[in-house]
Amino acid sequence: MVTEPMPTAADMGRVAVMMGGASAERAISLASGQTCLDALVALGVDAEAFDPLPRPLADLTAFDRAFIALHGPGGEDGTMQGALESLDIPYTGSGVLGSALGMDKLRSKQIWQALGLPTPAYRVVTSADSSAAVAQALGFPVFVKPLREGSSLGTTPVDHEDDLAAAVAAARQYGEAALVERCIVGTEYTVAVLGDEILPPIRIDVAEPFYDFEAKYRSEATRMTIPCGLSAERESALQGLARDAFAAIDARGWGRVDVMADERGDFWLLEVNTIPGMTDHSLVPAAAAAHGLDMATLVWRILLTSWRHGEAT
Structure with missing residues (x-):
């Protein structure tokens, strides 16, 4: 060969x-x-x-x-x-399709559901008039998110129906509709994908109510724990789920899959990031470092995703 x-x-x-x-x-x-x-x-x-x-x-x-x-x-x-x-x-x-699906939280969830991959129950809301229907379908707490935005911008945790309308309005600043998703109470994990490799999962511990913009990029209190504390069997299951979720939306090259574990330990897919942050507070560089890759090697590996068979992709 x-x-x-x-x-x-x-x-x-x-x-x-x-x-x-x-x-x-x-x-x-x-x-x-x-x-x-x-x-x-x-x-x-x-x-x-x-x-x-x-x-x-x-x-x-x-x-x-x-x-x-x-x-x-x-x-x-x-x-x-x-x-x-x-x-x-x-x-x-990722290419055009994987990028588009990764940005679209609704379509990602629909694909995962069709394939039997676990993701929290949800409703799409276009106005505050849907509050009662959402409350009946999902209960509380929930997260309200823009359908197509990153870095947790426009995302709000909601514990009571009275606060839902304001959260929907905040999310709709970024688009016509909002995604209202059942809140999974438990532990948040993220899994980085680099080429054919699944990097070590990270457990995310934050001081804020959730892993919001402040926690992601500014807070010194956010903790990224590697190893993530799961047993070898559970960690392998988490990595396998991340691989399946990433492939399901035709993502490729590199990216990150965000997952919640509920109080029973069951995993729930939240979203795929096809171009994750690469700052000194970012998760993919931390996962790469735990895997023995410094920043220069990580960036080089990402650059190689533009190369196939000695020619362009």
């Missing part, structure tokens, strides 16, 4: 590290992108920051490939992936 030589930094050509953009996660994307850019430059890759907010996409034709560090709509939802494909520029991570 002949094994193809691994590409070198020079083989990658000129790389656009796409960061910033116009979504509500712009600031986090800039931080993630800068981390990745610094790592690539240190590895000898000819990499350059590319912010699609001020620059026309036509400028990308000067690059050989794109490292996507954009978060949220317009960068993580298949839009940019489709644009890059139309320009015949290889890029990191």
